Amino acid sequence: DVKVTQSSRYLVKRTGEKVFLECVQDMDHENMFWYRQDPGLGLRLIYFSYDVKMKEKGDIPEGYSVSREKKERFSLILESASTNQTSMYLCASSSPSTVGNTIYFGEGSWLTVV
Amino acid sequence: AQTVTQSQPEMSVQEAETVTLSCTYDTSENNYYLFWYKQPPSRQMILVIRQEAYKQQNATENRFSVNFQKAAKSFSLKISDSQLGDTAMYFCAFMRYSGNTPLVFGKGTRLSVIA
Numbered sequence: 366d367v368k369v370t371q372s373s374r375y376l377v378k379r380t381g382e383k384v385f386l387e388c389v390q391d392m393d394h395e396n397m398f399w400y401r402q403d404p405g406l407g408l409r410l411i412y413f414s415y416d417v418k419m420k421e422k423g424d425i426p427e428g429y430s431v432s433r434e435k436k437e438r439f440s441l442i443l444e445s446a447s448t449n450q451t452s453m454y455l456c457a458s459s460s461p462s463t464v465g466n467t468i469y470f471g472e473g474s475w476l477t478v479v
Numbered sequence: 480a481q482t483v484t485q486s487q488p489e490m491s492v493q494e495a496e497t498v499t500l501s502c503t504y505d506t507s508e509n510n511y512y513l514f515w516y517k518q519p520p521s522r523q524m525i526l527v528i529r530q531e532a533y534k535q536q537n538a539t540e541n542r543f544s545v546n547f548q549k550a551a552k553s554f555s556l557k558i559s560d561s562q563l564g565d566t567a568m569y570f571c572a573f574m575r576y577s578g579n580t581p582l583v584f585g586k587g588t589r590l591s592v593i594a
Binding site (some may be wrong): 395396398405406407408409410411413415423453455457459467468470472473 | 485512521522523524526529558570574577579581583584585586587
């Protein structure tokens, strides 16, 4: 069964802290994505990666960076967390070889910055 | 850039009734995918239905069907025989046909099914 795992479901961090959100997929997918979800705004793309060590900016990359050292793992990094980064973060993965290019999602990470 | 618009922030429907959620999109692409995702209170995103733009036939999955109007750039979701478990956020999403592209989402419609 398809699995995208986000290591932390709930985090509380202080302003200025460096925060790592980890995502692992077990489907050997080439593509991985980080979205942010806020009420009334839907899901907005932060970064995505279509290969190891490759990354592309999404719609709202400011204040974030990413790392993809291995195919199965895609990390989202908040270099200096701020209160306006309090949100739910969703990781996803896909492969061009999958029928319909279906994207699979993790369960989400709720981040509160205080 | 592609955009997806869901004009109904909230909707409600009586159990066993039919409801239609609206979605329009804007693109200059000719080949693409359209999706409806469901997000229940657990927050897990669940694929409801997928439509490939080059297919004229509307996709159907059990009680869920779409009305895909390519010329009008419209992609509505019809839920028949609504059940309490259908209560969720529903997101319409667009993806270019190329294999390495992300989903572009609408802002969502919160659907409540009332007993």
